[in-house]
Amino acid sequence: MSVPLAPRSAPLFVVFNRASGRGDRDELGPAVEAACRAAGRVCELLPVEEPGRLADTAREAVRRASEAGGVVVAAGGDGTINCVAQAVLGSGCAFGVLPRGTFNYFARTHGIPAELDGALRVLLEERAVPVQVGFLNDRVFLVNASLGLYSQSLEDREVWKRQFGRSRVIAIGAVLATILRGHRSLGLTIESHGPPRKVRTPTVFVGNNALQMEQVGLPEAQAIDQGALAGVMLKPVGRWGLLKLLVRGAMGRLAEADQIVNFAFRRLTVRDRRFGARRVKVATDGEVLWMRLPLRFEVSPHRLMLIRPPGLAEERRQAQASLAEAESGR
Template sequence: MTALPMAAPLHIVFNLGAGHGSAELVEQAITQACASAGRAVHLLRVDDPRRLGDIARQAVQAAVADGGVVVAAGGDGTINTVAQATLGSGCAFGVLPQGTFNYFSRTHGIPAEPDAAMQVLLTEQAHPVQVGLVNGQVFLVNASLGLYPVLLEDREAWKRQLGRSRLVAFGAGLLTLLRGHRSLRLDIDVQGSRRTLRTPTLFIGNNALQMEQLGVPQAQAIDAGALAVVALQPVGRLDLLGLVLRGALGRLGDADQVTHFGCQRLTVLPPWRWGRRRVKVATDGEVQRMRLPLEFSVSPTDLQLIRPAAPAPERQDP
């Protein structure tokens, strides 16, 4: 635990496009809570997602200068970007969850309601939290390649048309699966041991709550300081849908067509026919292209997250 000065200013990176609620109501909750606590707050509003990274870095620079706290107000993608800028800066990190799933905040017992989340920020201390890395890029919830990044891109396209909800996300994912997807042949190195996987998607988890809800036993590996690796074996569309159903029911780890294990470091090596080309990689719901090899690892530096001392993460509805 890191003791914070009770007067430490809050530098809040507020993604106006995240979540379902009113940005005005969230901003009102922020200003009222800080005024009641006599706490200085600097609100950095983001109305263009392309500026999120730059604004996050500005917030970190300001927090380093005045001994403040960097806060991400948004969904898992926003939290990821602000965490990337904060990691290694020495600043404490806070979260005001505004997304659809909010896996990171739920895991660490941070409430979804703005008023309650502000009380956590204003009254609790910072605790070390594990961070995953892929080629230097932070992931707090998961990273993946293959089918899952494609599913995320399709989901975002549907959300732009129909709005953000879990029902839209599920429907978009179902349509993506019905279209089918070719399997990848991946040469991987797991902490010095080489193996080959054929899989439609490689999923690296860093969130125990998500792994528990899928029914993957490597949730315990994450709690012990490792990453959870999940790979589906090549299957037909109907079998793939069956695996998705198993995941929804919390029984994915029981399926014979699923490989899962824990590790602290995994490298996806570039086959000769791929060279050093770039592949799509999703990190906490955001898709980008990265050059092979892909180095997945646990960061040697923790994120200093302001959260309840004994968080009671939600374990029910995914």
């Protein structure tokens, strides 16, 4: 489906979550207004004081942008961006991002700078291009979705953040605590290519972010650029085995681990093989919630019209090809 591109003069409707991301909530609004004023652009700020109001505010931004031929902008971390994208997808509105989170995987993989000035330049100067979106049942995910151990580590990370603040060191510490506390394997039936498979695994992880896959050394990054999702499962492994996998991932060598099962797909169904339909804890872009099985991961038929620099997937493929050639020549 072709979506008209918003002109560079289109008004901006900026949703920003004051409860998320960095401690610059009072500076963001004035900075956005100043940049828009200098560019001759109209902008309207829609701050969110309570996290429970984020979805309603995002829908209101989409309504106003639809009426005005404008752009909906999400300012915050990956969770905030996910929530606003959920409202924008399929609306016909262009989507902009001002990353204010800890990791900012979605923005980084699409070439949007973490610095506010750089992100504003992209927002005000670039055009919208279609980007891939994942679905977990009826929920959008832009970076990843998961169940099992990875989801639990994200929930623990939020507890640590509330106690100790937001940083990458805190996030890594929470993951270590989750691993050392112990875990159980899930008995699942996986349906994708071919007949259903019965598996036991501590976690199912589905990625829609090439940068995240590249950082841990998984080859499915290229598959994401070509329209697929990246599936990752762990074979049953103990605590020390998980710690070794964590180290491999930090070194960008996860694909070398025998305990990793990784594959690309466009549609994947996960069922509980023992208890039938039941609720499980899942995570989408860092936000933890409960869903009823079966879980269906798939590439959305709709694309998100994201304002970003063009040609990034091709640049990434060329970089991967150059790296592979260099390694083969050693």
